Amino acid sequence: MSAESPPIAAAISSTEVHHQLGVLTRQLHDSLTGLGLAAKVKDWAGELPDAKSRLSYIARLTGEAAEKVLNSVDQAKEQHDHIASETRRIGALIVQDPVGTVAKGHVMNFINDVEQASKKVDGHLTEIMMAQDFHDLTGQVIAKVVNLAATIEDQLVQLLIQTAPPETAIATPVTHEPYTPALDGPVVNAQGNPDVVTDQSEVDDLLASLGF
Amino acid sequence: MSKELRFLVVDDFSTMRRIVRNLLKESGFVDADEAEDGVVALQKLRSSNFDFVVSDINMPNMNGFQLLSEIKKDEKLKHLPVLMVTAEARKEDIVLAAQQGAAGYIVKPFTKATLEDKVNHILTKMGLK
Numbered sequence: 001m002s003a004e005s006p007p008i009a010a011a012i013s014s015t016e017v018h019h020q021l022g023v024l025t026r027q028l029h030d031s032l033t034g035l036g037l038a039a040k041v042k043d044w045a046g047e048l049p050d051a052k053s054r055l056s057y058i059a060r061l062t063g064e065a066a067e068k069v070l071n072s073v074d075q076a077k078e079q080h081d082h083i084a085s086e087t088r089r090i091g092a093l094i095v096q097d098p099v100g101t102v103a104k105g106h107v108m109n110f111i112n113d114v115e116q117a118s119k120k121v122d123g124h125l126t127e128i129m130m131a132q133d134f135h136d137l138t139g140q141v142i143a144k145v146v147n148l149a150a151t152i153e154d155q156l157v158q159l160l161i162q163t164a165p166p167e168t169a170i171a172t173p174v175t176h177e178p179y180t181p182a183l184d185g186p187v188v189n190a191q192g193n194p195d196v197v198t199d200q201s202e203v204d205d206l207l208a209s210l211g212f
Numbered sequence: 213m214s215k216e217l218r219f220l221v222v223d224d225f226s227t228m229r230r231i232v233r234n235l236l237k238e239s240g241f242v243d244a245d246e247a248e249d250g251v252v253a254l255q256k257l258r259s260s261n262f263d264f265v266v267s268d269i270n271m272p273n274m275n276g277f278q279l280l281s282e283i284k285k286d287e288k289l290k291h292l293p294v295l296m297v298t299a300e301a302r303k304e305d306i307v308l309a310a311q312q313g314a315a316g317y318i319v320k321p322f323t324k325a326t327l328e329d330k331v332n333h334i335l336t337k338m339g340l341k
C-alpha cells in the first residue's frame with residue numbers, strides 16, 4: 001500500500017457501504033422478480049428445512065439398519081458357536097463310547113439342538129435381509145434431495161447468465177426443467193401430520209373403516 | 213396348491229425386489245418374476261401367466277397407480293390381485309389404491325409376518341388357498 005492511499009475507513013464510510021448493500025439487494029430482488037424466480041426462491045426456502053430433515057432421516061435409517069445387522073450377526077454367531085462346541089462335545093463322546101452315546105439319547109438331543117439353533121440362525125438371516133430395505137427408503141429420499149439441489153443449481157446458473165455484464169454474457173440460452181416433485185415417498189417426519197399413517201396397523205384400520 | 217401360484221414383484225429398487233422374492237419363497241411361494249417399473253410389468257403380465265402382483269407405487273415410467281389402473285382396465289388381467297407395497301403413507305394414496313381395486317396395501321418398512329399375512333388373506337378371500 002502506498003503512503004498516499006487514503007485509509008479504507010476514510011474512503012468508504014459505513015453509510016456508503018450500507019447504501020451499496022441496499023442497492024445490490026434491490027438489484028438482486030429486481031432480477032429475481034424480473035426472471036420470475038422470486039416465487040421459486042420462496043419455494044427453495046421452504047424446501048431446504050425439508051431437505052435437512054430428509055438427510056437426518058437417511059442418517060437415522062442407515063444407522064438403525066447397521067445396528068440391526070450387527071445385532072443379528074452377533075446372535076447368529078452365538079448360535080453358530082453353540083453348534084460348533086456341541087459338535088465337538090458329541091464327537092468326543094462318540095469316540096469314547098459310541099453305543100452308550102446313542103443309547104443314552106445324547107445323539108438325539110444333539111440333533112434336536114442343531115435343528116433349534118438352525119431355525120434361530122435362519123431367523124437372524126431373515127432379519128439381516130429385511131434390514132436392507134433401508135436402500136429403497138433412503139434411495140427415494142436421496143433422489144428428492146438431489147432433485148432439489150439440481151433445481152436450485154439450475155436456477156442460480158440461469159440467474160448468473162441473465163445478470164452477467166454484456167461482455168461476459170453467454171449467448172446460449174439455458175433451459176431448465178420445472179421442479180416437479182414426484183410422489184411423496186417415505187414419511188420422514190410423521191409426528192403431528194394427520195394426513196399420513198405411521199405404521200401398518202393404521203393402514204389396516206383406515207381400510208377397514210372404509211369397508212375395504 | 214398355493215405353491216404353484218406365480219407372482220410378479222414390481223419395484224424400481226432391485227434390493228426390494230430381492231427382499232420380497234425371498235420372503236415369498238420363505239412363505240412357500242417359490243415361483244416369482246420381477247419387473248422394475250409398470251411398463252415392464254405390463255409387458256410381462258400380457259405375455260405370460262401370473263396369479264398375483266406385488267407392486268411398489270413410486271416408480272419411473274409407469275407408477276404403481278397407473279399399473280393398477282391398466283391391469284383393472286384389461287379384460288384378461290383385471291382378475292389379478294394387486295398388493296401394493298410402498299413407502300407412500302398418505303391416507304389419500306391408501307384410499308385411492310383401494311378405490312382403484314388394489315387387493316391390499318402394505319406400507320414400508322414392513323415385516324415378514326405382514327407380507328405373509330396379507331398375501332394369505334388375499335389368497336383365502338379369492339379362494340386360491
